[in-house]
Amino acid sequence: MSEKKSKKIKIEVCTGSHCAENKSGKIAKRMKEWIEEHGAGDTVCVKKCDCLKQCKKAAVVKVPSRDLTFEKVKPGDAARILKSILS
Numbered sequence: 190m191s192e193k194k195s196k197k198i199k200i201e202v203c204t205g206s207h208c209a210e211n212k213s214g215k216i217a218k219r220m221k222e223w224i225e226e227h228g229a230g231d232t233v234c235v236k237k238c239d240c241l242k243q244c245k246k247a248a249v250v251k252v253p254s255r256d257l258t259f260e261k262v263k264p265g266d267a268a269r270i271l272k273s274i275l276s
């Protein structure tokens with residue numbers, strides 16, 4: 190097979206002020222830790238991003254390539270979101 194490996198799935202974690210108040214920094218950290226623990230670094234990556242203009246739903250996590258938006262995310266949701274993306 191000569192198919193090229195597909196690009197990594199990018200997860201965007203908003204770190205604007207409202208999302209930061211809702212622990213988005215911790216969400217991103219937990220996601221990175223989970224990816225490392227599960228050796229999923231070739232498949233998925235986590236990037237922090239600026240305000241996604243959905244502050245009322247903070248903390249907001251997006252997966253643009255899947256057209257997914259997760260709202261009111263808590264640090265405890267990090268693993269569940271990653272599993273749902275990778276399953």
Ligand code: FES
Pocket residue numbers: 203204205206207208209239240241242243244245247248249
């Ligand atoms: S601060 Fe996250 S959507 Fe605005």
